[in-house]
Amino acid sequence: MAVDDYEELLKYYDLYETIGAGGFAKVKLARHILTGEKVAIKIMDKATLGDDLPRVKMEIEAMKNLSHHHVCHLYHVIETANKIFMILEYCPGGELFDYIIAKDRLMEDEARVFFRQIVSAVAYVHSRGYAHRDLKPENLLIDEDQNLKLIDFGLCAKPKGGLEYHLMTCCGSPAYAAPELIQGKAYIGSEADIWSMGVLMYALLCGYLPFDDDNVMLLYRKIMVDPKKRITIKHLLNHQWLLQGYKCPVEWQSKYPLGYIDEDCITELSVFHKQSKQSMTNLVSEWNYDQTTATYLLLQSKKAQGKPVRLMRSS
Numbered sequence: 001m002a003v004d005d006y007e008e009l010l011k012y013y014d015l016y017e018t019i020g021a022g023g024f025a026k027v028k029l030a031r032h033i034l035t036g037e038k039v040a041i042k043i044m045d046k047a048t049l050g051d052d053l054p055r056v057k058m059e060i061e062a063m064k065n066l067s068h069h070h071v072c073h074l075y076h077v078i079e080t081a082n083k084i085f086m087i088l089e090y091c092p093g094g095e096l097f098d099y100i101i102a103k104d105r106l107m108e109d110e111a112r113v114f115f116r117q118i119v120s121a122v123a124y125v126h127s128r129g130y131a132h133r134d135l136k137p138e139n140l141l142i143d144e145d146q147n148l149k150l151i152d153f154g155l156c157a158k159p160k161g162g163l164e165y166h167l168m169t170c171c172g173s174p175a176y177a178a179p180e181l182i183q184g185k186a187y188i189g190s191e192a193d194i195w196s197m198g199v200l201m202y203a204l205l206c207g208y209l210p211f212d213d214d215n216v217m218l219l220y221r222k223i224m225v226d227p228k229k230r231i232t233i234k235h236l237l238n239h240q241w242l243l244q245g246y247k248c249p250v251e252w253q254s255k256y257p258l259g260y261i262d263e264d265c266i267t268e269l270s271v272f273h274k275q276s277k278q279s280m281t282n283l284v285s286e287w288n289y290d291q292t293t294a295t296y297l298l299l300q301s302k303k304a305q306g307k308p309v310r311l312m313r314s315s
């Protein structure tokens with residue numbers, strides 16, 4: 001009997017066209033039937049994933065521990081015999097990479113708005129004990145309000161002893177990778193992310209890269225930028241350039257922290273499922289990243305967008 005990998009997915013989502021692809025995954029636009037909200041579904045085939053499977057598991061575990069307005073939200077994970085589906089927050093504006101190319105380069109004020117959002121996202125991710133390790137414009141998507149959302153936590157690391165611990169895996173994209181990482185030395189994930197943000201800022205303001213891949217290796221052989229002299233995320237939050245035109249340092253705390261239970265969303269869910277608020281609260285609080293998690297988080301997103309906190313009744 002042909003196993004239908006899409007059977008479970010199609011119970012909850014209407015699938016539309018492919019909107020993106022990267023390496024071992026394709027991303028399709030979809031609509032969550034109960035809330036009517038658009039989502040992006042990252043589809044991976046387990047067989048072709050091969051030794052990229054741990055990377056996907058890492059990304060799923062990381063995204064379950066991250067809830068921030070500048071990090072792409074994970075709503076639901078469905079694993080079947082042959083596929084893994086990650087249901088993610090929809091970002092209709094596409095990649096920051098294409099946005100920069102289309103505008104040639106950004107003016108300082110616009111670059112500052114975006115860069116403050118990147119610093120906010122990275123400060124939050126670091127505060128949760130993760131280093132992203134692949135920060136680049138291709139991994140920053142633009143949502144419908146022109147805000148950035150960080151994606152692709154497949155190369156992130158959560159060192160056991162905390163972010164101060166050294167990492168060894170050389171990964172990420174050469175053009176954005178810190179010297180110590182390229183040199184194969186033990187490095188600190190958060191310091192490597194800071195280097196990548198430097199290259200990112202250069203790309204925002206100039207529209208091209210300070211070091212492209214081939215001469216990046218030559219460069220590192222010659223100069224070794226001491227990571228201990230590099231700016232820290234803490235000092236970046238209120239750096240002079242980032243403060244220009246703003247009164248306050250970059251806010252990095254999450255607007256809707258993990259585990260937050262919204263009363264209105266619970267009420268709508270309990271009415272819809274004819275369950276008590278308490279049992280609905282208990283079910284949502286299990287955070288199984290199943291249909292319940294997806295419906296709750298998408299209701300919460302509707303509320304944040306000022307839309308009615310309502311589920312579709314089958315007409």
Ligand SMILES: [NH3+]CCCOc1cc(-c2cn[nH]c2)ccc1C(=O)Nc1ccccc1
Nearest residue numbers: 020021022025027040089090091138151152
């Ligand atoms: N460079 C990004 C290509 C599109 O990829 C995505 C789009 C969305 C998206 C689009 N709209 N809303 C969210 C969400 C996630 C991804 C993603 O994780 N892609 C990916 C990363 C690493 C390896 C393979 C694929």
